[in-house]
Amino acid sequence: MAAxxxxxxxxVSYRLFLGGRVSLALRQGVWKAAAAELQVGxxxxxxxxxxxxxxxxxxxxxxxxxxxxxxxxxxxQIEEFNIGKRHLANMMGEDPETFTQEDIDRAxxxxxxxxxxxxxxxxxxKHPEQIxxxxxxxxxxxxxxxxxxxxxxxxxxxxSLMHEAYGKLLDVEKRQNQLQAKGLFSxxxxxxxxIGSRWLIKEELxxxxxEKLSDQDYAQFIRLLERLLTVECSAEEEEFVQxxxxxxxxxxxxxxxxxxxxxxxxxxxxxxxxKRKSAKAEAIVYEHGSGRIKVNGIxxxxxxxxxxxxxxxxxxxxxxxxxxxxxxxxxxxxxGRSSQAGAIxxxxxxxxxxxxTEEEVEWMRQAGLLTADPRVRERKKPGQxxxxxxxxxxxx
Amino acid sequence: MxxxxxxxxxxxxxxxxxxxxxxxxxxxxxLAAHLDNPAPDDSPRAVSRTSEKDxxxxxxxxxxxxxxxxxxxxxxxxxxxxxxxxxxYVLYGEKGTGKTLSLCHVIHFCAKQDWLxxxxxxxxxxxxxxxxxxxxxxxxxxxxxPAEASxxxxxxxxxxxxxxxxxxxxxxxVWNKRESTEKGSPLGEVVEQGITRVKNATDAVGVVxxxxxxxxxLGGFRLLVAVDGxxxxxGKTTLKREDKSLVAPEELAxxxxxxxxVKNDWHGGTIVLTLSQTGSLFKPRKAYLxxxxxxxxxxDALDPFxxxxxxxxxxxxxxxxxxxxxENSWLQHEKAHTEEGKKExxxxxxxxPGQLERLCAHL
Numbered sequence: 045m046a047a048x049x050x051x052x053x054x055x056v057s058y059r060l061f062l063g064g065r066v067s068l069a070l071r072q073g074v075w076k077a078a079a080a081e082l083q084v085g086x087x088x089x090x091x092x093x094x095x096x097x098x099x100x101x102x103x104x105x106x107x108x109x110x111x112x113x114x115x116x117x118x119x120x121q122i123e124e125f126n127i128g129k130r131h132l133a134n135m136m137g138e139d140p141e142t143f144t145q146e147d148i149d150r151a152x153x154x155x156x157x158x159x160x161x162x163x164x165x166x167x168x169x170k171h172p173e174q175i176x177x178x179x180x181x182x183x184x185x186x187x188x189x190x191x192x193x194x195x196x197x198x199x200x201x202x203x204s205l206m207h208e209a210y211g212k213l214l215d216v217e218k219r220q221n222q223l224q225a226k227g228l229f230s231x232x233x234x235x236x237x238x239i240g241s242r243w244l245i246k247e248e249l250x251x252x253x254x255e256k257l258s259d260q261d262y263a264q265f266i267r268l269l270e271r272l273l274t275v276e277c278s279a280e281e282e283e284f285v286q287x288x289x290x291x292x293x294x295x296x297x298x299x300x301x302x303x304x305x306x307x308x309x310x311x312x313x314x315x316x317x318x319k320r321k322s323a324k325a326e327a328i329v330y331e332h333g334s335g336r337i338k339v340n341g342i343x344x345x346x347x348x349x350x351x352x353x354x355x356x357x358x359x360x361x362x363x364x365x366x367x368x369x370x371x372x373x374x375x376x377x378x379x380g381r382s383s384q385a386g387a388i389x390x391x392x393x394x395x396x397x398x399x400x401t402e403e404e405v406e407w408m409r410q411a412g413l414l415t416a417d418p419r420v421r422e423r424k425k426p427g428q429x430x431x432x433x434x435x436x437x438x439x440x
Numbered sequence: 441m442x443x444x445x446x447x448x449x450x451x452x453x454x455x456x457x458x459x460x461x462x463x464x465x466x467x468x469x470x471l472a473a474h475l476d477n478p479a480p481d482d483s484p485r486a487v488s489r490t491s492e493k494d495x496x497x498x499x500x501x502x503x504x505x506x507x508x509x510x511x512x513x514x515x516x517x518x519x520x521x522x523x524x525x526x527x528x529y530v531l532y533g534e535k536g537t538g539k540t541l542s543l544c545h546v547i548h549f550c551a552k553q554d555w556l557x558x559x560x561x562x563x564x565x566x567x568x569x570x571x572x573x574x575x576x577x578x579x580x581x582x583x584x585x586p587a588e589a590s591x592x593x594x595x596x597x598x599x600x601x602x603x604x605x606x607x608x609x610x611x612x613x614v615w616n617k618r619e620s621t622e623k624g625s626p627l628g629e630v631v632e633q634g635i636t637r638v639k640n641a642t643d644a645v646g647v648v649x650x651x652x653x654x655x656x657x658l659g660g661f662r663l664l665v666a667v668d669g670x671x672x673x674x675g676k677t678t679l680k681r682e683d684k685s686l687v688a689p690e691e692l693a694x695x696x697x698x699x700x701x702v703k704n705d706w707h708g709g710t711i712v713l714t715l716s717q718t719g720s721l722f723k724p725r726k727a728y729l730x731x732x733x734x735x736x737x738x739x740d741a742l743d744p745f746x747x748x749x750x751x752x753x754x755x756x757x758x759x760x761x762x763x764x765x766x767e768n769s770w771l772q773h774e775k776a777h778t779e780e781g782k783k784e785x786x787x788x789x790x791x792x793p794g795q796l797e798r799l800c801a802h803l
Binding site for chain 1: 534535725726780783784786787788789790792795798799
């Protein structure tokens with residue numbers, strides 16, 4: 045029974061190779077061939093069947109792991125993308141040279157209208173860099189020796205970055221010592237413009253280095269950079285540090301301030317709308333008044349018999365300390381009593397923005413008076429009794 | 441507000457400035473209980489069967505805020521000509537604005553003036569949730585309500601002790617085979633009869649009403665008919681007979697007699713009525729106008745009348761109410777003393793007395 049034994053031995057050796065990290069297409073082909081050979085063999089069927097199932101199962105698992113995109117593949121994709129972009133520009137009748145990514149998005153949305161709710165499921169056409177995840181090229185040469193000197197640390201890019209940063213720090217300190225020795229050291233405190241920018245977060249750093257980091261690694265790195273900032277450094281060091289800072293969006297998102305309108309008697313008033321769940325409200329706030337509020341023509345005390353709703357209406361005025369100073373007329377429809385109260389509150393707060401200073405508008409925004417509540421009723425799922433509630437679990 | 445009172449009403453009433461009568465939302469029953477004793481210095485709290493939420497017990501005094509509508513009414517009352525048929529005044533207004541308490545104020549005033557008071561604390565109680573409905577002994581088609589009638593008779597007795605011995609019955613009334621009231625016997629006997637023989641209570645009430653109506657014209661006393669929630673008399677009922685058929689208000693003997701009382705075909709007194717949406721049946725919450733609450737029938741029956749609107753507090757009244765609460769340490773919240781706190785309360789209650797009271801109960 046030599047033949048089956050040989051085959052069995054061959055299968056074992058192939059299984060050993062499966063443990064290797066690098067899965068080349070070549071090897072896959074070899075496996076396929078091996079599987080075919082095993083299937084063809086006669087006699088001792090049971091043994092052979094076991095081998096085939098074992099090998100095929102393992103091959104599938106290997107294939108499901110991260111697909112490596114070769115550099116050539118990515119290059120090809122980029123070329124195809126550019127050509128496709130020009131074609132698209134031609135189709136839309138625009139100039140191919142000045143066709144930006146926003147134009148591409150608009151064109152795709154126009155040509156392939158999709159009714160899907162999930163934005164990420166809709167058709168997109170973006171640069172391959174953004175679609176294919178960044179992968180590391182093979183880190184060692186043909187002889188098996190790694191290119192980078194820190195390869196065997198496991199996190200070569202991270203440690204090389206730390207090394208670089210520390211090197212810069214040492215340079216700066218050396219320069220300072222030299223200046224001090226010469227006596228030309230002057231205490232110049234440069235106020236660096238740290239406001240308006242933030243450090244990279246861990247995920248962003250990982251993405252930049254294409255390496256997994258731990259929290260401690262990240263903290264260490266940020267500490268080193270901050271230390272670099274405390275000492276005086278030249279322009280190139282500044283530039284090095286700025287690479288790791290991202291600008292933060294302007295703090296006060298510009299709230300749209302409604303212009304004031306003037307009615308017949310010369311009284312200033314301002315209108316705006318608000319929404320909450322399925323209630324829509326429109327409020328007209330008059331500048332001078334005595335604190336009367338009319339909802340759909342009915343006094344607010346009668347329209348909202350519950351104190352909680354009236355407290356909601358009180359909130360914007362109470363916050364700005366203008367309780368008895370404005371008159372309000374509003375119309376509201378839809379929703380229930382609580383959501384109508386919330387909608388009116390939002391509308392009133394927005395309308396009040398036009399009577400109030402910028403600073404107070406910022407305070408209102410921070411208090412949450414100017415943000416529409418995004419909470420909506422969650423859908424009921426099949427197999428459950430409600431949106432979250434499951435059916436009663438019976439043990440048997 | 442108090443100083444204003446004393447200036448407008450100099451000597452006549454001797455209402456001590458410190459006394460403000462203020463009651464909780466279960467006003468009608470309890471109020472009937474304390475105003476039973478019209479004498480000023482007495483402390484009705486001992487007698488009253490007040491509910492626990494009643495500020496009367498907590499404050500150990502009964503206080504009433506004097507407000508414009510009540511003053512207006514009192515002014516009219518003082519200038520009435522008793523030779524003319526009785527004038528009807530109807531207090532109406534939004535929910536919680538103080539109609540019932542204004543009525544109580546008027547009753548108090550008249551009690552001080554020694555009028556005979558016919559006070560129905562809440563007519564709505566007569567048209568809903570009655571347990572024992574019996575066919576009337578007097579008139580087969582009508583229905584009796586022994587329980588309510590006896591309660592009312594007891595109240596009436598305590599209210600008008602003095603008059604019960606004075607007024608004499610004009611006819612002979614036979615209650616059943618064994619009992620009857622002779623002509624010329626005091627009214628007190630009729631009342632006693634009604635209280636002891638609960639079965640005849642409704643008829644006793646009817647008798648009392650008829651006698652008083654007849655005799656007030658003679659001028660021996662002044663009669664004040666005060667009914668709270670008068671729209672109940674012309675609305676629908678929730679009472680059913682044994683065969684589950686609905687009872688119309690006319691078929692209730694009490695209601696029938698009271699309707700006759702409220703008609704202005706007698707003189708020598710006045711009729712003060714209050715509309716109330718709170719206990720009314722089948723009426724929308726926002727209805728407060730006489731037209732809406734009384735319905736066509738009621739409106740025609742009560743026409744002509746003098747309507748008096750009771751509205752929310754004016755800023756001064758609001759201030760004085762808050763001051764009263766603060767003096768009695770009712771408001772425990774730190775912010776209640778401050779201006780902002782008062783503004784908040786004003787906004788939340790919109791100067792509605794009922795709402796304000798409910799809010800302050802939490803503080």
